[in-house]
């Protein structure tokens with residue numbers, strides 16, 4: 001169904017831009033300058049459906065259109081349902097707002113003490129450092145504040161954010177995101193990481209970025225050296241489908257890994273894009289081959305205009321059940337729903353525990369065979385010294 005997962009079969013190269021000098025193609029600034037951002041450009045490259053054309057006109061005032069040449073090459077122009085195409089090419093269904101959908105589906109605005117800081121969990125903050133991305137995912141949970149297409153006036157304030165973190169000793173973990181933080185210059189990233197490292201209570205620093213996927217050229221040796229200097233810096237990338245695993249992405253991940261950056265992956269469960277066990281198994285196998293540990297598989301947030309992207313949660317549970325035990329444990333992500341309105345991440349799991357009673361646990365394994373585990377009843381009482 002999908003080409004074998006071996007690295008030799010992963011996409012590589014300049015595709016439609018094969019006449020561009022390699023020095024330009026490999027320059028991340030060239031990739032950004034040559035992004036596809038208008039309907040007119042798109043129409044020279046692809047035959048759009050009327051729904052996509054209308055979607056592009058709608059996108060101009062909701063969530064901008066932008067696709068890097070690197071990522072555009074992964075689109076199959078002959079397949080209107082191409083899983084890469086649907087992630088980045090606007091569709092008029094984005095204009096349909098269903099009941100329950102909102103501009104701030106996970107209730108971030110209510111937990112922003114200063115612009116750019118989301119402090120929802122006790123010991124960690126989300127630090128939004130830019131409102132721009134290399135390309136825009138059509139199901140973006142933060143479409144209200146990225147791409148500058150809506151009237152929302154978001155100016156991340158690095159100084160205020162840093163001061164907030166410095167003033168809150170309970171913050172031991174900082175997740176830098178945006179927008180995409182790797183769009184900042186090397187000098188800014190270096191300075192930001194240096195400032196965070198100088199705060200004694202900040203133990204753990206990580207970044208959430210789709211740049212390795214959209215713009216692997218950005219992961220230069222110089223950038224990797226900055227991560228090494230301030231390390232350990234962890235990073236979560238974002239892939240949804242095996243087609244996104246290119247040799248360029250693998251090389252970018254290698255530069256990061258060898259600079260000491262532990263890598264994770266976040267996927268969003270998307271209707272008709274990656275909502276089958278076969279596709280997700282192929283994706284997680286390719287991720288493991290690049291030293292990337294699948295971290296979360298999110299249910300798609302209830303962002304306005306996302307109905308066409310949302311898959312039944314049961315499909316997510318079926319995927320996890322098809323992975324757990326059937327393939328490498330490291331390859332199984334945590335299925336998660338971010339509680340609408342501000343509940344935070346809630347893990348969703350297939351049920352392996354049938355019952356707990358009379359000191360036993362009744363279990364089913366990955367093959368659906370029944371097992372019983374004596375749970376504590378016949379354990380000796382701990383000695384008085386060890387009680388407490």
Ligand SMILES: *Cc1c(COP(=O)(O)O)cnc(C)c1O
Nearest residue numbers: 118119120121124125126175345
């Ligand atoms: C996802 C998220 C985090 C990080 O959560 P982990 O489970 O530690 O990865 C922190 N803050 C906010 C607001 C988040 O949405």
